[in-house]
Amino acid sequence: MRWHFGDPANPTAGGWGAEAEYSYPAAGDYQVRITFGAGLPCADTLILPITVRDQGPIQPAFNWDYALCSDTLVLDFSDQTTGAAISSYAWYVNDELFATEAHASLGLSGAGRYPITLVTTAANGCQDTIREFIEPRFIELTLADSLIACPSEEVRLYPQADTTFTYAWSPAAALADATVPNPLVTATTSMLYRVTITDEQSSCQxxxxxxxxxxxxxxxxLIAPATSCAPEVNLQVNTTEQVSAAWYADAERDSLLAETLNWQATVDGPTTYYLVLTDDLACQKVDSITIDGQAVRVRLEEPPLLCRGDSVRLSATAAGTYPIVAYSWSPEAYILSGATTPSPWVSPPTTTPFTLSLTNSVGCQLDTTIVLEVTNTVPLIAVTPTRDTILPGELVQLNATLRFDLTYAWSPATSLDAADVYNPVASPENTTLYTLVVTDRNGCTATDSSLIVVLNSPCRRPYVFVPTAFSPNGDQLNDELRVAGNVIDEFFLAIYNRWGEEVFSTRDQREGWDGTYRGKALPSDVYGYYLEVRCVDGVRFQDKGNISLLR
Incomplete structure (x- = not known):
């Protein structure tokens, strides 16, 4: 719709829409024309006459103050409107009417931000509105009616206090500071504390x-001995009250030891234990006790299984705060030496318990026992070589008793093909004593040995032997010429015909001459030879002569 406000001073004044607003510059009678469906073939028009009176504008205003500060907050509102005389009032909070007088009261349940609206109407029919947000302060009491404090415990009286208010607590003498919102009190006796809370901005209290x-x-x-020779001490709390207990190793209560009223503590030297008792109100009592644990403490090394006939050293190590000053081992009949020392040598014939009596520097004593187990099973072993005399370079097998529950250790191992078997092959260069140590699954050992004699043959004939004839005729007898000798280390052999021509040579003692030259069989004849060797002992030997080839 289209509005025409009919102001001669402003002929074009108008507007569009369901609502329109216009301020006339002077009093007078005006006709407002409203056109419905402007621009349409079926438009319609409404004429609305209005009269503007010359009495000045209304200026609505109000103020407010606190009337009552308690569980409910009561505020007083006063109209302060200026301008024309007001004939009626309408007060609203949250758009709900609560009063129709110039002075109004409003009850609120708590602090907050409230929209207050005042609508004033003048006697001439003029009306105006003011809307303001107010934020009244409310002293809300959240102080508990009572609290329980443990004896000598420091407690705060009002943790939820609003710090924007001022406080006055009594009795002041029992408080660290009676003017703070949440005072600290060290509780010694039951007492009633009062507080006056004031809002300095509103004077509410x-x-x-x-x-x-x-x-x-x-x-x-708390019952416990001051000193004790026992390794463990009973700590006992006697009480008729329903309490729980916690024992700690440190004053900071980081290391918890036990959670019972009575318990056994392992004490070594001066030791302090810390006790915390807690009742059903969560009140606690803290205490401590120091006990001097003087017990003899020793660590006995576990001995190995002893083989019959062997000896072993027992070992005791002092482990307590107070040093051990006296040792006494028994039975003495099986002690070889050191019966009054921490580490005696013993050799019992059978499994035997050994008792150690100890005394420390403060006179506490201890008897302790260790059992030394002796096995009667000792391995039987014998070493039998295939032969006990050989020439240099020869091999011999050493044979020992075979048992699958034994481990074998031969020495010296340098001339053996294996040192951890029952039948190694030996290749000694000189006469050698081979020793075998066997160990069974119990750790018991047995020993045997064998002497292998090496005959050191001279580096000369007949120990270096060259045959005088051979017959390479294929009958498998003497078909090759070979030089014999088991002491040869380096070797050279050359064969010559009667004209001095070399028909064969070799540096390998294992290589023989089959009577051929360049693949052809040589005729029966007498051939010369030259031999040069170095034996295992470093001696050199040279020889020459004739060999008959017979076919």
């Missing part, structure tokens, strides 16, 4: 009180 109950202290007796 409220009063509250809290009863602080102090229950009786936990009654108990």
């Amino acid at each position: 409220r009063e509250a009180r809290i009863w602080v109950e102090i229950p009786p202290d936990i009654a108990y007796d």
Whole structure:
């Protein structure tokens, strides 16, 4: 729709829409024309006459103050409108009417931000509105009626206090500071505390009180010896109250030891234990006790299984705070030496318990026992070589008793093909004593040995032997010429015909001459030879002569 406000001073004044607003510059009678469906073939028009009176504008205003500060907050509102005389009032909060007088009261349940609207109507029919947000302060009491504090415990009276208000607590003498919102009190006796809370901005005041109950202290007796030769000490708490207990190794209570009233502590030297008792109100009592643990403490090394006839050293190591000053081992009949020392040598014939009596520097004593187990099973072993005399370079097999539960260790191992078998092959260069040590699954050992004699043959005939004839005729008898000798280390052999021509030579003692030259069989004849060797002992030997080839 189209609005025409009919102001001669402003002929074009108008507007569009369901609502329109216009301020006339002067009093007078005006006709407002409203056109419905402007621009359409079926448009319609409404004429609305209005009269503007010359009495000045209304200027609505109000103020407010606190009327009551308690569980409910009551505010007083006063109209302060200026301009024309006002004939009616309408007060709203959250758009709900709560009063129709120039002075109004409003009850609120708590602090907050509230929209307050005042609509004033003048006697001439003029009306105006003011809307303001107010934020009244409310002293809300959240102080508990009572609390329980443990004896000598420091507690705060009002943790939820609003710090924007001022506080006055009493009795002030029992408080660290009676003017703070949340005062600290060290509880010794039950007492009633009062507080006056003031809002300096509104002058509102409220009063509250809290009863602080102090229950009786936990009654108990802590029983434990000051010194003890026993390795463990009973710590006992006697009480008729329902309490829980916790024992700690440190004053900071980081290392928990036990959670029972009575328990056994392993004490070594001066040791302090810390006790915390807690009742059903969560009140605690902290105590401590120092005990000098003087017990003899020793570590006995576990001995190995002893083989019959062997000896072993027992070992005891002092482990306590106070040093051991006296040792006494028994039975003495099986002690070889050191019966009054920490480490005696013993050799019992059978499994035997050995008792050690100890005394430390503060006179505490201890008897302790260790059992030395002796096995009667000793391995039987014998070494039998295939032969006990050989020439240099020869091999011999050493044979020992075969048992699958034994481990074998031969020495010296340098001339053996294996040192951990029952039948190694030996290749000694000189006469050698081979020793075998066998060990069974119990760790028991047995030993045997065998002497292998090496005959050191001279580096000369007949120990270096060259045959005088051979017959390479294929009958498998003497078909090759070979030089014999088991002491040869380096070797050279050359064969010559009667004209001095070399028909064969070799540096390998294992290579023989088959009577051929360049693949052809040589005729029967007498051939010359030259031999040069170095034996295993470093001696050199040269020889020459004739060989008959017979076919």
